[in-house]
Amino acid sequence: MSIRGRVAIVGVGETAYYKHGRAPESEFALALRAILSACEDAGIDPRQVDGFASYSNDRNDPSRLAAALGLPELRFSNMQWGGGGGGGSAAVGNAAAAVAAGYADCVVVFRALAQGQFQRFGSAPPGGTVSGEAALTFPYGLISPAQRFAMRVMRFMHDHGVRPEAQRAIALASYHHAQSNPRAVMHGRPLSAEAYDASRWIVEPFRLYDCCMENDGAAALVLVAAERARDLRRPATYLLSVAQGSEYRNAARGHNAPTYASASFTTVAPHLWEMAGLGAKDVDVVQSYENFTGGVLMSLVEHGFFAPEEANEFLTFDNLIAPRGRLPLNTSGGNLAECYMHGLELQIEAVRQLRGQSTSQVESARVGLVISGPMVTPVSSMLLGTEDTL
Amino acid sequence: MSAPAFVLPPGMPRPVPEADQLDAPYWEGTRAGELRVQRCRACRGFQWGPEWICHRCLAFDLEWVAVAPRGRVYSWERAWHPVHPALREHGPYVVVLVELPEAGHVRMIGNLMGDPMQEVTIGASVEAVFEPHDDATPPFTLVQWKR
Numbered sequence: 001m002s003i004r005g006r007v008a009i010v011g012v013g014e015t016a017y018y019k020h021g022r023a024p025e026s027e028f029a030l031a032l033r034a035i036l037s038a039c040e041d042a043g044i045d046p047r048q049v050d051g052f053a054s055y056s057n058d059r060n061d062p063s064r065l066a067a068a069l070g071l072p073e074l075r076f077s078n079m080q081w082g083g084g085g086g087g088g089s090a091a092v093g094n095a096a097a098a099v100a101a102g103y104a105d106c107v108v109v110f111r112a113l114a115q116g117q118f119q120r121f122g123s124a125p126p127g128g129t130v131s132g133e134a135a136l137t138f139p140y141g142l143i144s145p146a147q148r149f150a151m152r153v154m155r156f157m158h159d160h161g162v163r164p165e166a167q168r169a170i171a172l173a174s175y176h177h178a179q180s181n182p183r184a185v186m187h188g189r190p191l192s193a194e195a196y197d198a199s200r201w202i203v204e205p206f207r208l209y210d211c212c213m214e215n216d217g218a219a220a221l222v223l224v225a226a227e228r229a230r231d232l233r234r235p236a237t238y239l240l241s242v243a244q245g246s247e248y249r250n251a252a253r254g255h256n257a258p259t260y261a262s263a264s265f266t267t268v269a270p271h272l273w274e275m276a277g278l279g280a281k282d283v284d285v286v287q288s289y290e291n292f293t294g295g296v297l298m299s300l301v302e303h304g305f306f307a308p309e310e311a312n313e314f315l316t317f318d319n320l321i322a323p324r325g326r327l328p329l330n331t332s333g334g335n336l337a338e339c340y341m342h343g344l345e346l347q348i349e350a351v352r353q354l355r356g357q358s359t360s361q362v363e364s365a366r367v368g369l370v371i372s373g374p375m376v377t378p379v380s381s382m383l384l385g386t387e388d389t390l
Numbered sequence: 391m392s393a394p395a396f397v398l399p400p401g402m403p404r405p406v407p408e409a410d411q412l413d414a415p416y417w418e419g420t421r422a423g424e425l426r427v428q429r430c431r432a433c434r435g436f437q438w439g440p441e442w443i444c445h446r447c448l449a450f451d452l453e454w455v456a457v458a459p460r461g462r463v464y465s466w467e468r469a470w471h472p473v474h475p476a477l478r479e480h481g482p483y484v485v486v487l488v489e490l491p492e493a494g495h496v497r498m499i500g501n502l503m504g505d506p507m508q509e510v511t512i513g514a515s516v517e518a519v520f521e522p523h524d525d526a527t528p529p530f531t532l533v534q535w536k537r
Contacts (some may be wrong), residue, residue, distance in 0.1 A: 005414065011429055019483055128403065128404055129403065129404045129405070129406045130404070130405055130406070131402040131405065131406050131407065131408045131409070132408050132413070133408065133439070134403070135405035135407075135413070135417075136405075136499055137499055138403040138437065139398075139401070139402050139403055139404065139405050139532055140397075140398070140485055140499055140500055140501050140532070141398055141402065141469055141473075141474065141477060141485060141501070142467075142469075142485050142499060143403075143473050143474055144471075144473040146471070147467065147469055147473065147485070150467035151465035151466060151467050151470075151485070151487050152465070152469055153469075154465050154466060154512075155465035155507075155512065158465070158512050196455075200470065200471075201468070201470040201471070201482075202470060202471040203467050203468065203469040203470060203471065204467055204468040204469075205467075249445060252436075252438075252439060252445075253439025253440065253441075254438060254439040254497065254498065254499055255487050255497055255499055256438055256496060256497050260464070260465070260487075260497075261465075272498070363455075
């Protein structure tokens with residue numbers, strides 16, 4: 001038994017995307033607007049929503065959302081454990097499971113961020129002492145997410161002879177796609193290979209453009225059962241599979257994960273393919289969470305698109321861009337250039353591709369992959385398909 | 391007397407043992423100039439980071455043992471962007487992940503001493519150097535690494 005083909009994404013929506021700290025209203029209001037936008041896209045009365053799922057300790061409590069929206073009843077509320085963007089696809093999977101199990105009929109997956117109103121990611125928290133995992137890392141200046149993940153990528157690049165140009169191609173593809181996307185924060189701000197090469201180091205092996213932006217905004221998706229989806233206004237986008245987790249002792253403290261040079265998908269990805277009955281060769285377009293480009297690189301390896309030793313050859317700008325690249329990647333601009341909506345903009349872009357609504361459309365896209373949150377634990381990924389993939 | 395030389399500037403976050411004391415023997419060890427990790431009394435396997443149970447045999451019977459303070463660079467990074475106020479005027483520094491072949495290949499994190507622009511080689515041999523912060527409240531000792 002699986003959720004394959006049983007649940008569909010029928011509505012997607014987002015607020016305008018803002019630079020970090022520039023949201024004109026509160027984070028909670030942003031969440032409400034994204035949810036209403038997704039319901040409108042679906043043609044569903046918001047009062048029909050009866051569940052919410054999110055991830056990464058989203059601050060916008062489902063009970064408050066239900067009260068604010070005047071929902072007749074709340075039947076499902078769910079928070080995926082773990083930080084970073086690792087829960088993006090898992091939250092969709094959790095919502096789908098609730099629909100398939102009959103816990104709820106219409107579940108919204110959402111994420112809202114207005115970091116200017118709260119503690120910023122990537123900056124050291126105030127206060128003088130640290131304990132636990134942080135005690136082993138912070139005193140040595142190993143503090144931010146970029147610093148936390150750089151050594152995984154450094155080891156991977158060392159082991160497999162991966163060159164910096166492979167990371168660069170990922171950044172250039174995102175920026176290229178953002179130029180066609182009016183929603184993108186970096187729309188109108190193209191990136192050249194020369195500008196990438198001249199950009200400053202954040203932490204080797206990551207330059208400035210290898211690192212995601214920080215942004216304000218909110219995004220949401222509406223899920224219902226497949227049989228109901230067929231009566232709604234948009235072409236339904238079906239979940240073919242979802243998988244989450246991480247490999248053996250991934251969270252061993254102090255960087256003691258046995259499979260260290262990994263995006264954490266080595267055990268997750270096989271479950272994803274098995275549930276869908278598909279393989280990497282069947283995928284038309286990929287949205288892969290860029291906290292850092294090196295994480296995308298390892299994610300694609302672990303999902304079977306190429307062997308580590310083929311990374312230099314596969315990861316070229318031409319291969320990664322829509323409409324006709326070998327594997328069009330992050331076709332809205334993603335976390336690097338559309339918006340760091342903690343990855344949920346990637347789920348929305350995957351839906352738009354399968355509806356034929358992307359601003360960098362891949363011709364006749366039928367199967368889309370979303371990869372969420374490399375190098376954290378748990379991570380997650382999901383496969384979406386059009387009606388004819390069922 | 392000149393001020394003690396630390397790899398990173400003053401004002402970095404200061405380590406304290408966890409409230410449940412899980413890692414207290416590690417920090418007591420560094421004060422005594424010892425690099426201590428957990429070892430299971432039942433299956434004799436090394437374990438790091440610290441946990442209440444042995445992940446191999448599930449015995450709640452872990453002791454703390456001093457291990458040879460030497461290892462090999464498993465990975466590294468050179469950090470440039472200052473993410474903590476104490477690092478704002480400091481410039482780049484090197485963080486190394488060191489595996490300890492004589493202690494079950496557990497890994498330790500520290501800074502690589504010397505020129506921050508030095509070439510770093512994965513697999514290079516390194517030795518631990520204890521960096522006491524005696525004037526801190528409470529006092530603590532970091533473990534740094536040198537070639």
